[in-house]
Amino acid sequence: MRLYAQRPDLRLRQALGDAGVVTWIVLWVLVARAVHRAVLVLAEPGQAVEDLGSSVARNMASAAETADRVPVAGDALARPFQALGDAGSSVSGAGQNAQDAVGTLALLLAVVLVLLPVGWLLLRWLPGRWRYAREAGAAARLLRGTPDLELLAVRALATAPLPRLAALPAGTGAAWRDGDPAAVRALAALELGRLGLRLPDRAPVPAE
Template identity: 50%
Template sequence: MRLYAQDGRRRTRQVLGDVAVLVWVAGWLWVARWLHDLVARLGAPGRTLEDAGTSLRDSLGSAGESVSRIPLVGDEVRSPFDAAGGAAGSVAAAGVQVQDATARLALAVAVAVALGPVLVVLVAWLRARWAFARRAGAAARLVDSAADLDLFALRALATQPVTRLARVGDDPAGAWRRGDPAVVHALAALELRALGVRPPAAPDGRRVAADG
């Protein structure tokens, strides 16, 4: 397989196309990251709630530990502190849940926004590049010399635009049937260039313009 055409101009266009696809993907990834960070900011109240609940739970736990040392009534006095500490722990857990939900939402939004545009372009690009690589590779294997050009000349007569065929000659089909080597080469060159393969050297004798 050939990833790029042998013709310089077409190869340049392919490279620029590849770069454009990379820029497109990178741009949408940046947008996805920006949206992710934007939505993730909604989790700030959850972090505040977690910090406040954790701080209150620790303070109440320390206070309960201190009053538990009071002789005779220490355990009874500690019970309200333990209960309040448990409630503060629930507040901290709720803050964590808010942050987790926000993180999941941020990821879902980022993926939903960027996945479609990235996949559409990537799939189309990969299909086009794969098709070109297969066609160009197969054509390159078939073309070893000018003797292999008749097939491509016939294909050119069937597939190339009439305006391009007219540049080859007034009667390219008749010249092909007569086996005119210059016309056969010019027709084959049209098709090979369309496939991204450089045609072999033209035969000796008159030259016919193959492309404009």
């Protein structure tokens, strides 16, 4: 495969396009990170609730343990503190659940903010770049060693826009049919020009 053209203007456009895609991806990753951090701020009340519940649970557990040491009535005195401690644990769990929900929401928003715009752009950009890389790579292989300009000429005749074919010298088609090297080179140059590739300096010499 060949990623970039040899023709300077097309190569510059391709490089700018690739740089634009990378910039777009980095931009949305930064936006997603900022949103993720902003949403995580909403978890601070949940953290406060969890800390408060944990503190109440610890204090009530300590109080229940102390009350339980009272002779005869210790068990009865400890029960209210144990109940308050259980309530504190429940509050702490609710605070933790709130934090987990906010964390999940922050992560989902960050992922969506990256996947949607980046995926949309990649779906529009990747097929064209992949198609160019395959076609330019195949054309480059035809030019290795002894260039097979005949195949490129046939491709130009089959796919080149009519205005570009009409701009060739009169009689190019007939000359190509007769095996004229100049006509073959002209048609091959048309196809290579579409890909931004250069025609080799020397054409193969046909066998007599």
